[in-house]
Amino acid sequence: MVRIKSGYETAGVSGMAGVNELDLAGEVDPTRPSIARVYDAFLGGKDNFEVDREVCRRAIEIDPDAPVAARDLRSWLIRVVRFLVGQAGIDQFLDCGSGLPTAENVHQAAQRLSSDVTVVYVDNDPVVAAHGRALLEENPQTHFVFADLRRPADVLANPVVRKYIDFTRPVALMQCATIHHVLDEEGPAEIMAAYIDALPPDSYVALSHFLDPGEGSEHRDLARQLEMNLRQSVGSGECRTHEEILSFLDGLELVQPGLVPVMDWWPDGPTLKPVAAVQRLVVGAVARKPAPH
Ligand SMILES: C[S@@+](CC[C@H](N)C(=O)[O-])C[C@H]1O[C@@H](n2cnc3c(N)ncnc32)[C@H](O)[C@@H]1O
Numbered sequence: 001m002v003r004i005k006s007g008y009e010t011a012g013v014s015g016m017a018g019v020n021e022l023d024l025a026g027e028v029d030p031t032r033p034s035i036a037r038v039y040d041a042f043l044g045g046k047d048n049f050e051v052d053r054e055v056c057r058r059a060i061e062i063d064p065d066a067p068v069a070a071r072d073l074r075s076w077l078i079r080v081v082r083f084l085v086g087q088a089g090i091d092q093f094l095d096c097g098s099g100l101p102t103a104e105n106v107h108q109a110a111q112r113l114s115s116d117v118t119v120v121y122v123d124n125d126p127v128v129a130a131h132g133r134a135l136l137e138e139n140p141q142t143h144f145v146f147a148d149l150r151r152p153a154d155v156l157a158n159p160v161v162r163k164y165i166d167f168t169r170p171v172a173l174m175q176c177a178t179i180h181h182v183l184d185e186e187g188p189a190e191i192m193a194a195y196i197d198a199l200p201p202d203s204y205v206a207l208s209h210f211l212d213p214g215e216g217s218e219h220r221d222l223a224r225q226l227e228m229n230l231r232q233s234v235g236s237g238e239c240r241t242h243e244e245i246l247s248f249l250d251g252l253e254l255v256q257p258g259l260v261p262v263m264d265w266w267p268d269g270p271t272l273k274p275v276a277a278v279q280r281l282v283v284g285a286v287a288r289k290p291a292p293h
Contacts, residue, residue, distance in 0.1 A: 028126050035181055035234045036125035040100040042070035047100045047127055055233040062225045065276035073208055074102055076262035076284050077176045080206045081109040083255075083266065083286065085117060088204055090172045092165050093119045096149040096195075097178030101131050106174065107142045117141065118164050122155055124148045149178060150186055152194035170202040176284070179248060180210045181236040192248040201291040204255075207248060208262055208284035212239035219277045226281070245283060252287035259285035 030049045037052040042059075044067075059066040084090040091114060095106050098121035110117040120143045121132050132144030145160050155161060165171055173195050182188040196205060210227065213219045223239045230237025246259055257265065262284040263275070 033233045034125050034127070035230075035236070036100055036123065036128050038230075038234060039070060039177070040102075042067050043074060043102050045100055045102060047131070055229065058229050058233070059226060062229060063222055063276070063278050065278045066226065068276055069278045069282045072261075072263045072279055073177050073282050073284075075268075076208060076265055077106070077174070077206070078104050078109045079266060079268065080174075080176075080284070080286055081106050081172075082113065084172045084204055084206070085110045085113040088170075088172075088288075090170055090204060091117050092169070093117065093172045093174060094122065094155075094161065094165055095119060095174040095176075096122045096155070097175065097181070098123045098128060098132070098144075099177075100125075100128055101135075107135070107139060111139075111141070119143070120145060120161055120164050122147050122149055122161075149175075150182055150191055152191055152198070156195070156198050167198060168200060170204070171199055173199060173203065173205045175248075176206055176208045177282075179207065180238045180240065181234075183236055183238065189247055189250070193250065196249075196251065196289065199289050201289055203289045204286055205249060205252060205289070206284070206286050207245070208282060209245045209248075210237060210239045211245070211261075211281045211283045212241045213281065214241055219280055222277055223281050226278070239281070242283070246285075249285060249287045251289070253290055255286040255288060259283055 031051060033051045033055045037048040038055045041048040041052045041056045093106055093110060098106070107117065107119040110119060118141045122145045123129060123132065124147060129144065129146045135142050136144060143160050143164050145155070145158050147155050147158060149155060175192065179188050179192065182191060212223055227237050227239045242259060260283060261280050262282050263271065263279050265284055
């Protein structure tokens with residue numbers, strides 16, 4: 001375990017090229033993979049260690065198309081942000097499990113459409129926190145909270161969240177590729193319900209998740225193998241059934257086309273390339289909170 005301080009050359013000691021001279025908020029262990037860094041490696045980023053890349057290589061051994069699913073998840077997230085700002089008129093985002101910066105981030109996609117959009121990023125990975133804090137300096141409407149999304153009461157009571165998110169006006173809650181890292185015994189449904197309960201009417205929730213395609217599906221074995229790779233490396237990566245994932249949006253109205261493979265959720269254009277099996281195993285939905293009856 002190394003504690004990386006301000007100005008520490010991470011590239012020099014750890015083989016991680018992307019985070020130099022940033023304050024890392026906590027302890028970074030280069031001998032254990034983290035899901036934020038593994039996802040970064042899948043997306044072709046530089047903020048990852050050899051242990052993270054090894055998880056990716058193992059996934060690619062299981063299915064060479066595994067990185068396509070990671071790219072699908074990220075491009076879905078950006079399409080959702082464009083929809084929420086451009087169509088739904090959302091101007092404040094609570095992005096739980098925000099991840100490492102990629103080619104385009106939530107605040108960039110949102111602020112391209114409306115300069116008034118506020119984004120509060122939440123993550124518990126120290127490398128993500130370092131980038132998040134750096135963002136604060138360049139974008140006054142972007143904020144970062146170092147917190148555990150499995151503790152909704154703490155996240156919702158956090159002073160930065162309370163200061164910058166106005167819970168009397170519609171909010172977008174982003175839970176993208178996060179809830180499959182919450183184990184059953186940690187109560188993913190209760191966690192989602194607590195967040196949803198705090199949202200005012202006309203708020204939106206975006207949720208993406210690994211799919212268990214169910215018994216009899218030709219892709220079930222693939223789902224199980226990919227799930228096992230993540231469980232053994234980062235400790236979580238739960239595939240859940242369509243019904244289980246829908247239950248996390250209880251009480252909300254699904255935006256069309258509902259819960260579908262993310263590549264099928266309002267794609268930017270026609271799909272000409274063959275669809276890989278793994279692309280069917282990452283699903284997402286956007287849902288609106290109705291007014292109370
Ligand atoms: C697979 S990445 C997804 C990033 C982004 N939401 C996306 O869809 O592109 C999952 C992120 O959730 C964060 N995360 C996982 N569990 C968390 C927890 N309990 N509290 C806060 N963040 C968490 C990880 O650190 C990582 O940055």
